[in-house]
Amino acid sequence: MNLWIDNKSSAPIYEQIATQLKTQIISGALREDELLPSIRSLAKDLRISVITTKRAYDELEREGFLYTVAGKGCFVAAKNVELLREENLKAIEEHLAAAAQLAASCNVSTAELAEMLRLLTEGER
Amino acid sequence: MNALELKQLEKRYDGFTLGPLDLTLPSGAILGLIGENGAGKTTTIKLILDMIRRDGGAVRLFGKDNRESFPLGKEDVGVVLDEVSFSECLTAAEVGKIMRGVFRNWDAAAFEGYLRRFDLPEKKRFKEFSLGMKKKLGIAVALSHRAKLLILDEPTGGLDPVARDEVVGIFSEFTRDASRAVLISSHIVSDLEKLCDYIAFLHKGKLMLCEEKDRLYEEYGVLRCAREDFAAIDPAAVLGKRETPYGVEALLRREDAPRGMDVGRVDIEELFVLMARGGEGK
Amino acid sequence: MKGLLLKDWYLILRYQRAFLIVVVAFSIGSATAGKAVSAFFAFYPCLMTGLMVPSLIAYDEKEKWNVYAQTLPLTRTQYVTGKYLMGLCIAAAMTVLCALIMLVDRAGLSGLSIRFVACLVMQALLLPFQLWLGAEKGRLLYGVVAGVFAVLAVGGWMSVDLGGDMPAVGGIPLALAAIVLYIASWRLSVALYQKREL
Numbered sequence: 001m002n003l004w005i006d007n008k009s010s011a012p013i014y015e016q017i018a019t020q021l022k023t024q025i026i027s028g029a030l031r032e033d034e035l036l037p038s039i040r041s042l043a044k045d046l047r048i049s050v051i052t053t054k055r056a057y058d059e060l061e062r063e064g065f066l067y068t069v070a071g072k073g074c075f076v077a078a079k080n081v082e083l084l085r086e087e088n089l090k091a092i093e094e095h096l097a098a099a100a101q102l103a104a105s106c107n108v109s110t111a112e113l114a115e116m117l118r119l120l121t122e123g124e125r
Numbered sequence: 126m127n128a129l130e131l132k133q134l135e136k137r138y139d140g141f142t143l144g145p146l147d148l149t150l151p152s153g154a155i156l157g158l159i160g161e162n163g164a165g166k167t168t169t170i171k172l173i174l175d176m177i178r179r180d181g182g183a184v185r186l187f188g189k190d191n192r193e194s195f196p197l198g199k200e201d202v203g204v205v206l207d208e209v210s211f212s213e214c215l216t217a218a219e220v221g222k223i224m225r226g227v228f229r230n231w232d233a234a235a236f237e238g239y240l241r242r243f244d245l246p247e248k249k250r251f252k253e254f255s256l257g258m259k260k261k262l263g264i265a266v267a268l269s270h271r272a273k274l275l276i277l278d279e280p281t282g283g284l285d286p287v288a289r290d291e292v293v294g295i296f297s298e299f300t301r302d303a304s305r306a307v308l309i310s311s312h313i314v315s316d317l318e319k320l321c322d323y324i325a326f327l328h329k330g331k332l333m334l335c336e337e338k339d340r341l342y343e344e345y346g347v348l349r350c351a352r353e354d355f356a357a358i359d360p361a362a363v364l365g366k367r368e369t370p371y372g373v374e375a376l377l378r379r380e381d382a383p384r385g386m387d388v389g390r391v392d393i394e395e396l397f398v399l400m401a402r403g404g405e406g407k
Numbered sequence: 408m409k410g411l412l413l414k415d416w417y418l419i420l421r422y423q424r425a426f427l428i429v430v431v432a433f434s435i436g437s438a439t440a441g442k443a444v445s446a447f448f449a450f451y452p453c454l455m456t457g458l459m460v461p462s463l464i465a466y467d468e469k470e471k472w473n474v475y476a477q478t479l480p481l482t483r484t485q486y487v488t489g490k491y492l493m494g495l496c497i498a499a500a501m502t503v504l505c506a507l508i509m510l511v512d513r514a515g516l517s518g519l520s521i522r523f524v525a526c527l528v529m530q531a532l533l534l535p536f537q538l539w540l541g542a543e544k545g546r547l548l549y550g551v552v553a554g555v556f557a558v559l560a561v562g563g564w565m566s567v568d569l570g571g572d573m574p575a576v577g578g579i580p581l582a583l584a585a586i587v588l589y590i591a592s593w594r595l596s597v598a599l600y601q602k603r604e605l
Contacts, residue, residue, distance in 0.1 A: 005319070007319070010390055012339070012342060012390075013319070014339065040153070040300075040301060040303060041301065043297075044297050044298060044300065044301040047293060047294060047297040047319060047320060048319045048320065049155070049319065049320065049321060049322045049338055049339065050153065050154065050300070050322055051154075051322045051337055051338070051339055052322075052338070052339055055339060174477065174478055175477075176474070176477040176478070176605065177604055177605070178604070195480075195482075196479075196480045196481055196482045196485075197480055198480075199478065199479060199480035199481075200480045202478075204478035206474070206475065206478065208471060209475075210470055210471035210472055210474065210475045211470070211472065211475070212414065212417070212418055212466065212467075212470050212472055213470055214417065214418065214421035214422060215414075215417060219417055222413060223410045223411075223413050223414045223417075224410060225410070226408070226409030226410030226411075226412075226413050227409075227410035227411070227479050227480065227481065228410075228479070228480060229480075
């Protein structure tokens with residue numbers, strides 16, 4: 001498991017942790033039912049607040065990426081394909097929205113934007 | 126269990142009154158007590174340790190009134206005052222021997238470990254120590270008697286960035302055991318900001334706020350806008366501001382921000398400065 | 408408590424070596440010099456040694472050890488008691504030293520107890536003021552006390568010859584009285600120091 005805290009980032013620390021863990025769960029780097037470090041020891045290893053770390057775990061648990069067994073700790077939840085897809089769709093939407101906003105600011109039409117996307121995805125093939 | 130509780134704690138001097146302060150530090154947590162020089166941070170710490178007499182209120186350490194539990198209760202408290210003051214003629218090794226005669230729980234091996242870790246010479250006299258070395262020796266003593274609560278007044282003042290980083294690591298490590306807690310007072314927080322679970326602002330003897338750090342980020346934000354736009358905001362919502370000829374930076378609760386205006390993230394130092402300024406104006 | 412005494416011992420070794428030398432030199436002088444100057448020689452080491460503990464307290468204040476000591480699991484009573492114990496040890500050590508020199512010199516032990524008494528009384532008078540008001544004002548008071556002592560010493564030398572006439576055994580009740588005074592002074596200092604804001 002790899003984690004970095006970027007002090008320069010505008011994203012809150014709990015979000016940085018949650019995002020990185022999520023990415024590793026999705027990519028399979030963190031396997032199903034793998035035991036995650038305890039909240040306190042993760043916080044101390046990263047030298048951050050325990051409350052911040054708890055918040056990141058809470059977030060992940062709420063979104064179904066991990067589950068807690070009382071007295072044992074937090075584990076990676078079974079991968080939920082539907083959940084992952086939803087997660088990715090959300091991210092795609094966000095990027096597209098940003099692109100659309102940028103396009104609007106310099107008078108690029110929606111058609112042109114769609115064309116761009118088509119060319120880009122074709123190029124990848 | 127709470128490591129430390131202040132209830133309506135008060136101290137009155139001519140021209141300066143501290144409190145009444147209410148503050149709670151749960152075990153396992155790190156609290157940053159932030160305030161400018163003269164805000165009452167050191168006075169608060171001295172009251173906690175009963176070094177000066179309080180005029181009202183109560184101090185509880187691990188559930189017990191401090192006066193009742195002292196002096197033995199101080200075994201459990203590791204203290205670093207803003208000025209580390211050992212006799213100038215003493216060497217670090219001698220300080221260790223003296224402390225062995227002071228603390229029942231003195232851990233000589235741990236102390237020697239810290240001396241090595243901090244690169245402190247055993248034979249050099251305290252008066253030849255640099256400011257940073259003095260501080261490190263104070264920290265080494267505070268950590269070497271199995272304390273459960275660390276009370277640190279400006280612990281990183283005078284330390285170079287490398288030493289500061291090391292010390293921050295030690296404070297973080299200290300609370301790996303959830304029965305322990307740390308109270309750090311400082312006027313600079315940048316290097317301690319990540320570490321703290323709770324933040325308290327002390328300004329002119331009063332507690333401006335005491336809150337979970339992460340909630341502060343959520344509750345407050347900085348609005349950067351043109352003067353015209355600023356004029357449209359309800360002055361009551363503005364907790365503090367900084368004006369330049371080119372615009373205004375205003376601190377407000379995120380919920381009070383006008384719709385459509387982007388409220389930026391505020392770090393603790395900025396939050397404190399703007400809040401202290403806002404307090405001046407009112 | 409042990410720690411406090413050890414710390415004071417380190418301080419004596421570092422800061423007060425000059426005291427020790429002067430005390431030894433004057434004690435030798437006191438025991439061997441002619442009768443005319445013996446009162447001065449006899450009392451100067453007493454004044455010096457009586458000043459050692461007050462000077463330790465002054466160092467504590469200057470180096471802010473007295474403030475730091477309050478963060479340690481020690482009471483103010485222990486701090487004060489430590490100083491008084493140290494003072495007693497110093498007076499005893501000085502007396503033993505003088506006795507040795509006198510015996511070696513075959514001068515007899517007459518006038519020994521008065522030295523012990525002078526050293527104790529000096530501290531008994533000084534310490535409460537110093538612990539109550541701080542070293543600075545305490546030092547001022549020392550000037551006064553030392554002056555009085557000087558006058559007494561000169562007066563004593565002129566009227567009765569202290570070095571010669573005071574019998575050693577007869578001095579024991581006097582020494583006991585001094586110890587009682589010292590204990591009273593200790594109790595007073597404990598009470599006064601308790602109230603002091605550091």
